Amino acid sequence: MRTPFSARTAVLVRCVLACTAASAVPSMVPSLVGAQTTGTGRPPTKPPARPPAATATSAAIAPDSLFPYQPGIDVAHYDFGITLPGHGREFQGSATLTVNRRRSVDTLRLDLKAAMIVDSVQVGTRARAFRRDQERVYIPLQTADGTRLTVRVRWHGAPEDGLIITERDSTAEAERGWRAFGDNWPNRARHWLPTVDHPSDKATVRWTVVAPSELSVVANGAQTSHASLSSRQGFSAWQFTMRQPIPTYLMVVGAARMTETPLGRTACGSGIDGACVPQSVWTFPQETNYVPGPFSEAGRVIEMFAKTATGFPYEHLAHLQSSTRFGGMENATAIFYSDNAFRRHNVGIGLIAHETAHQWFGNAVSPRRWEDVWLSEGFATYWAALYLRASRGDTAYLGELRRMRSSVLRASVVSSRPVVDTVGAVAPMTLLNANSYQKGGFVLRMLHDMLGDSVFFAGVREYQRRFRHGTATTGELQRIMERHAARSLDAFFLQWLHRPGFAELTVTWRYDAATRMLESTVTQSARFAPYAVPLVLALRDANGATQRITLTVQPTATQTLRTPIGLIGTPVAVDADPDVGVLGDIRVERQTP
Ligand SMILES: [Zn+2]
Incomplete structure (x- = not known):
């Protein structure tokens, strides 16, 4: 049985709480002062004095305040x-x-x-x-x-x-x-x-x-x-x-x-030292008839991830109907799913893929600091999208990328906070937001696009091997990817992960029939610092012939580029970013003569 991928479940993953409810998050500010007891273990009935709760927008939070x-x-x-x-x-x-x-x-x-x-x-x-x-x-x-x-x-x-x-x-x-x-x-x-x-x-x-x-x-x-x-x-x-x-x-x-439904020895060759990965699903007896259902794909999920990110890190994997407050929680070797997802028979393959990807990203290689939590959520989001591409095809994959991008463009936290956010040091719950999930995932999509399959996956595999069963930071990921790319990725990591925002571009184009050149003026909004992006334009002429060109957009407020065009007729339509490769809001206008 195959269930359609649900975009909704992707959002629900570890996000059923109000993701930006900073005020509802208990203060994690260390409280080492106040009344204490000795020996009895019974705490004082009156809470000790504590400093005021930090808020998500506090500018006073020092990076690494809880690390080490x-x-x-x-x-x-x-x-x-x-x-x-x-x-x-x-x-x-x-x-x-x-x-x-x-x-x-x-x-x-x-x-x-x-x-x-x-x-x-x-x-x-x-x-x-x-x-x-x-x-x-x-x-x-x-x-x-x-x-x-x-x-x-x-x-x-x-x-x-x-x-x-x-x-x-x-x-x-x-x-x-x-x-x-x-x-x-x-x-x-x-x-x-x-x-x-x-x-x-x-x-x-x-x-x-x-x-x-x-x-x-x-x-x-x-x-x-x-x-x-x-x-x-x-x-x-x-x-x-x-x-x-x-x-x-x-x-x-x-x-x-609970009742256990074994899925068998799945993903043979993908486990530790090439072993199989036995999987099973545990449900309350009332939901037993629901499985294997979407879990019949669980073996293929592991196989695909093992190819791209090294072998499965553990001996087995169980999936459980549970009481987690989240849509799914990736506990090592025992993924807990929300009770309701089982009762309503709507565990999506996107949710299963996301939580399974966490066994590599987050579990085997864990963020060392909360501010690096996108290394867990962004990777899980992107790897679930990659599974969608492998299992459902490009149209479904591009649809998922559009949904991710649209979530990013709508989220106020993206405009105000960077992905690597020091707020996480004191209030990690606030990092369950579009920065850690959709923006982090989309950043990996852009890095993948920029480096190509072989370099990108080789870098990710080394990252997995190097830090397996340990912890990593964003900087450590960057250095590994740089070594594989044989170039600095400073500008890429800075603009996408250490600054708030996304690209806001207006492309105004004009065609010069005499020289057969397309003149494109790219203007970046002043809301965020300007971005360097490769921007694909898809052109179509009156005869229906098409051509794609790539503009190398520089991080400047405005820039005009002239590109030779091979079309015989005059372009009548220009579309930007047909492959959903830029995390941005891109408008295209034809220059009026
Ligand atoms: Zn997750």
């Missing part, structure tokens, strides 16, 4: 134990962290919201007193702890976010039952997991989940064990191991009454 997020600390591994009771909203957790620490660092700060009550902390084998506030657990470190230490935290509580728990709260929901799904993007892991909650600190993770035996449990990585508990009637324990380091925003568990 915790200098001198690197969590290498999380070993989480989560006990889900199958009723109510409380759960119990334990986490054993393997931490590399610079010796001079005297405190480990773990992000964990106040709703989580910390029961105990151990460093090595001994209990350690700790401090607590609304946002974090502060664990003092001693010289004798060494530079690689084991920290154990036990906690419990009813999370306000991050782990989305749905109770049997209505007749309609009763048969679906109690369920819980992690939903961490961008920094909501702290609502239920003690972590260094920033994408710069990736780590491997092992999950041990205890839950009622009637539930199915899925988490990141391969399931390494599953057994009923002799010590607790009606409960089972599942263990999952994620061998590749991932950011905390991708560390999730899903537990619900």
Whole structure:
């Protein structure tokens, strides 16, 4: 079964919240002051004093204000134990962290919201007193702890976010039952997991989940064990191991009454060391008859992406109906889709392709700073468009590019903020906007067009190989692409990624029949700094003959170019940018004599 590509789902991807609702975003300004408690783990009831919330338009935000997020600390591994009771909203957790620490660092700060009550902390084998506030657990470190230490935290509580728990709260929901799904993007892991909650600190993770035996449990990585508990009637324990380091925003568990529909060993040759990539779809029993549905293409998606961006980075991939607040969330090896998309049977192939592309872009290679989040969303948007071209043809692809461009031209954030936006350092949720998605994707389309297939994909493959299971910045991508292009891309990256806006061009043309030259005057609006773009004009004469010419538009306010024309008749129509290759608003006018 093949479903038509839905442009709407492409917009819905990780964007069901109001993308520009900066005022609704909780302040991420560090709040290290205020009342604290010691040892009990119970935070003060009165929130500590905090600085005023930053807004998306604040000019005072310093770049990298949260990066390095915790200098001198690197969590290498999380070993989480989560006990889900199958009723109510409380759960119990334990986490054993393997931490590399610079010796001079005297405190480990773990992000964990106040709703989580910390029961105990151990460093090595001994209990350690700790401090607590609304946002974090502060664990003092001693010289004798060494530079690689084991920290154990036990906690419990009813999370306000991050782990989305749905109770049997209505007749309609009763048969679906109690369920819980992690939903961490961008920094909501702290609502239920003690972590260094920033994408710069990736780590491997092992999950041990205890839950009622009637539930199915899925988490990141391969399931390494599953057994009923002799010590607790009606409960089972599942263990999952994620061998590749991932950011905390991708560390999730899903537990619900679910049915697994295997898609088989798909994309053989595209996995690690040329292996196949087993995939499956997990749905609530009521939606089982919907699958495989659009997921029947899931193997072809991976095959196409593996050809263009190196092999699939993980051993397998699961797709789950879930409680994520987003249209889709690309959790490593376990993509969570919105419940409604399954209930309404409208999971689009564009959504599947977008979330699958994230397994490479965002998951295997993660943005080191939030301001580079377009490296995740822009790539996923463009790779989904490339899948559309490969599977649906050029007309569908050009239609998608037009929709992307139109989203960019309509979005006020594009006119006011650059794609690489330092606002993200304090309010990453505000970066779910047309800059990160459609503009970032379209910038890759233009880079691809400029460099050609072989150079562009060779550069992307090196970027994937170099930073696989690590993190990257926009500058690092630029340097790799420059090496493959054998030229500087400074001007390209500057105008498209580090400045707000898009090209606003008016082309006025006149044909000189005596010399058979087309005279084109290109005027750029003063709203944005002028752009350098190659602009294709498609000419047609009265006989219906056509010719294309390319104007090399310089970054100047106005420029006149004369181009020899091979048409026999006088051009009667000139169209700009027929292949949707320029991110701009382009008007064409015939000069009146
Ligand atoms: Zn995305």
